[in-house]
Amino acid sequence: MLELRNVTKTVAGVDHIRDVSLTLQHGSLNVLLGPTLSGKTSLMRLMAGLDKPTAGSIWFDGVDVTGVPVQKRKIAMVYQQFINYPAMTVYDNIASPLRVAGADKATIDQEVKRAAELLKLTPYLGRTPLNLSGGQQQRTALARAIVKNARLVLLDEPLANLDYKLREELRAELPRIFAETGAIFVYATTEPHEALLLGGNVATLSEGRITQFGPTIEVFRKPNDLITARTFADPPLNTIVLKKSGRSFQLDGGVDLPVPADLAGIADASYTIGFQPHHLSFEKRTADAVGVKAKVSVTEITGSESFVHLSYADARWVMLSHGIHQFEPDEAIEVFIDPRHVMVFDANGRSAASPSQLAA
């Protein structure tokens, strides 16, 4: 169990990590999700012991490891850049943590071959890392992390610099490979869909703070606040500020957006309504879906999907829609919002739903 207790890291007067408390269980997969500069790497370096927290403490299995040098901790880390020892062969690269630990030759050979097999590196064991492709280099780094049999595995955007095919392949395999070891697995990423694909738990980061930590799907569906919701949306979350009066939010042109049933009790005030791009549609999918007239600004077609950028009043929205749709710029179209999928945040950006309702 890795525990961060009120950890703060300040570098040259700037807070990189602000009062983070987090508990990670053995055998769990934890995703750190946040935009660049949100503190993912800083947090990982603190977990690894590469940096010392300015305040707070870090505990591992009930032992305070705050000042313990990184050599003495059983951790493995893989960076976004492909970091290997260029002067050694792939075999020696993978074997290096075992050699340092003083394992005997037969064990080393067995472990290296097993890891190489797992990551499809067997044909390249005799080469040096710089003679490999990017994907192979990163797999070498991953293999080194595997043989170490670490209790804490930190992967800092390990797939960010790979081409998408390899990324998808490795993303599917990584949790499986490390799940067997029973280690605490921490994976940093900037991409919400990567977090969703990996599953497990997610901790969303914003400006050095953890905004929410919990099972990935739950955080995605019911973010505690607007920042978390924004962090966890790609393309960006659609928002609009609306006034609630009675049982509905007032949209332009006298259109009413019904307040979701579980939020019926909230006070009449201004709220920020948020909804994911795929919850906006051309057709009225459900009976209570509400149609609004929006103006098309751009349409991006990715193949099987279209991103339609819309403007509605002051708001800029993106609609994600299956199939290819083409619109003229400035064309006015009717789009439908399903009130069951809207998230409601109060003036402070906090979710309007009370915790008891979240659990329900």
Added chain:
Amino acid sequence: MAGTREAVADKDKMMRDAVTTTGAVHGGAVDEALARRMRRRGEESRFWWVVPTIYIIFLMLPIYWLINMSFKSNQEILGAFSLWPQNPTLRNYAVIFTDPSWYKGYINSIIYVVMNTAISISVALPAAYAFSRYRFLGDKHLFFWLLTNRMAPPAVFALPFFQLYSAFGLIDTHIAVALAHCLFNVPLAVWILEGFMSGVPKEIDETAYIDGYSFPRFFVKIFVPLIASGIGVAAFFCFMFSWVELLIARTLTTTDAKPIAAIMTRTVSASGMDWGVLAAAGVLTIIPGALVIWFVRNYIAKGFALGRV
């Protein structure tokens, strides 16, 4: 003459080939004009070799003349002008290899040069690592100040060194010269090595620590191999400076540690100037430098590209 004409024909053919390939891109009439222009330019550049040849002759002449002289007897050198030795002799070299006062000079030079290179590199490695990996108060100023040591001519330091080393009884020892040259070589080596080290991502250090390497083990096993070419380049510059530096080496030595360059400046013997022996000594002095350059030539190119010199 036939050979030249063939060469010209070849060149013309190459030009035409080049034109046909470009022709695919351009079009008809433009092609013709281009081809004509290129052909004319081709003829004009038949004398492309003239300037480089003159340049190389200009550079090589003194060296050739030195080698030429080293195979002549003194009478021939002082006698009629000749482009090559009329009566080639190895006497001059024989003198150097048999007379201790000559060959000792080479041994002395090599001893203190090697000592200096070893000291400079082993001192500069940790210093350069500190400069490349850590930020500390005044690090940038200190780094620049290091280089300013090289801005003063060695003559400036000859007097203080002489005084200081006399006081410690170090005069006429190899270590005295080696240490004195460190004043110039350590800053340069730090400067070069820092460039190479900064090219190695810090994450490699961290990965090694995560893998369990202690700092000394990481440094020797992982880091040094990564900057091997940088060490080669730095060692080369230390070697070259120490090998050619004359003033300090001469000031700090009298007989036992006298370098070859100093011996060469005092060859007026009872029988007058021994030109031939002097030339032979000169040739032998060029050889170690040439050898070192030959061995590190690949690294030098890399060094100029990666490190800062």
